[in-house]
Amino acid sequence: MNNHIAIAIDGPAAAGKSTVAKIVAHKLSYIYIDTGAMYRALTYKVLQEDVTLEDECAVGHVLHNTSIELVHGDQDQKILLDGRDVSMEIRGEQVTNHVSIVAKHRNVREEMVNRQRQLAKQRRVVMDGRDIGTHVIPDAEVKIFLIASVQERAERRHKENTVKGFPSNLEKLKEDIRKRDKIDSEREVSPLVKATDAIEIDTTSLSIEEVANEILQVVYDIQGKEE
Ligand code: CDP
Ligand code: CDP
DSSP states (O other): OOOOOEEEEEOSTTSSHHHHHHHHHHHHTOEEEEHHHHHHHHHHHHHHTTOOTTOHHHHHHHHHTOOEEEEEOSSOEEEEETTEEOTTGGGSHHHHHHHHHHTTOHHHHHHHHHHHHHHHTTOOEEEEESSIIIIISTTOSEEEEEEOOHHHHHHHHHHHHHHHTOOOOHHHHHHHHHHHHHHHHHOSSSOSOOOTTOEEEEOTTOOHHHHHHHHHHHHHHHHHHTO
């Protein structure tokens, strides 16, 4: 059985990528790599420093001098920024609303993609993001593109916020998701787009388990074929 495959999961904001990617990785004993967390960590640092988000050169310079580590624990993954755990901070509204501006820069994407390719070198990874199947691991054996309606995605985030006790406004979430998707899809360098050989799954009316099982079935079919 080929147990050294790479699984790329892409799609717009809140489509369920990280939730199902973690389940799939756990079931296969693969490593899960959250590439969005890397862009979020950089954005967090840039916001803290006296750097203009739109200044490609300055932002690239920050990244060049920044260490971003994904530490895999039993329960969850920790994001270390220059050795400090920023897993919670990078999920805040400030970072969410600015990350797509930072992620547009060509120099930032080039360096991030290099780092992500290093992490995926050994295969046995489930990597989620926007450009994994198209740029980071274009030869991934399994490519999935998850979508869901904006309404459904905003409702999911709203529910998540409410459970966590965070303030949340459904209309504002819809607007923010639309805005981020637009920037991510229209940027010049490796925009959010479905790879031609990716399998699209519309998760609007699917449960987390149904989506994870669908992806696992694709993996088992491939492994079976290569036996
Ligand atoms: O989880 P959520 O969908 O809110 O976003 P994320 O996966 O944490 O990614 C945050 C942002 O990082 C995205 O909106 C993109 O701007 C950027 N990103 C990217 O450009 N390329 C990736 N491979 C992953 C994320
Ligand atoms: O990583 P991404 O931004 O694509 O989405 P996520 O953070 O994995 O999922 C956003 C929210 O939707 C989470 O609260 C998930 O539990 C929920 N979800 C869902 O309700 N149904 C699915 N099929 C997938 C995710």
